[in-house]
Amino acid sequence: MSLLTDLVTITCVLAGVVFFLAGTLGLLRFPDTLTRLHALTKADNVGLALIVLGLLPQAGTFLDALKMVAIWLLVQLASGAVAQLLAEVALRSAHAAEAKE
């Protein structure tokens, strides 16, 4: 039983780490704000989801598991809203630059 749960944990957390690595790579290498935001939010959403999913079997109590899911939901909310805000500012300044030219 514990071998199985450990296997689930290792697989999910590793997959999550891959998403974070890819997201970081995208953040560093992508050409403009919008594509970078895209890379970053994917890492936040899916990467963290996989890590939380992987850690759930290791949680000591049901309450601990619930707390981890709550953290994931809050990060979702924050990163989603902040990405929207940043994207809007980026779009607006791009339009302003176009109008200048």
Next chain:
Amino acid sequence: MSGALDAGIAALLLGVAFRVLLARDPLGAVIGFVALGLVIALAWVRLAAVDVALTEAAIGGGVTGLVMVRAAARLPKREGARQTADRGTNWIAAGLCVLVFIGLSAVVLGLPEPAPTLAPEAAAHLPGTGLGNPVTAVLLVYRALDTLLEVVVLLLALIAIWSLSADASWRGAPPPPGPRQPTEALVFLARVLPPVGVLVAIYLFWAGADVPGGAFQGGAVLAAMGLLVLLAGLCAPPRIGDRGLRLLVLAGPVVFLAVGMLGWAVAGAFLGYPEGAAKPVIIAVEAALTLSIAVMLALLVLGPPAGARQP
């Protein structure tokens, strides 16, 4: 393994610190400073000082960062040129920093082994306070005077900021901090997050007696929630002449001072707590402090009443 983690955090600290120093514009430096606050918080967690880590993340990174972002946004923009002080000022600042660094290094490296500590004594007297968190005991029992003075400093800072307002706008409201037309995402966040944030703030305040947390951390989270609502334009900033607002600002310092004075009567010393009833008194003080700190921090970020903007 943990050694590698600590070395990584230390390297990250130095890297982010240099990033702040070498930033090309004020806004970049401020963003680096907020990141530095978060890395410092991580370092405190590794040092098992979770109380300090929470405060650093909330006040050092969060509230201070927000104050500086707003200050940086108000600075006049100079195209092209690096927006820093002139060379002479930079050298003086660098020289002073090096002096502080040498002094601190000398002190830390010269500490006797093992370092002198009051921890056993603090732990020994913990049962008498009714508290479970030794940090809260230090803040509100052993060194309550320091905490009282800290809150008074916060109050003085707020008065100093308010006094920057023009005569005509004195008692008026600070300008709304948000954009003229807040985006839907911001409004949504400002509607969904505050209930969770208020709950977290109350938890931090309540849990502070036994586990890391307390008035400053809870107050900072409450302030952040209030500022979020103001940023989204869901309500207007309050007038600083408002009586209710001023009562909220004064609640913490006044309750703390009153308890301190009562200490003369019931325990024979300023800030002495009545025997056996220390815990309820401490919780009352902390509750008032949390509210006042929240309101004061939010008002510090909002700045002086409108009208002071014109140079």
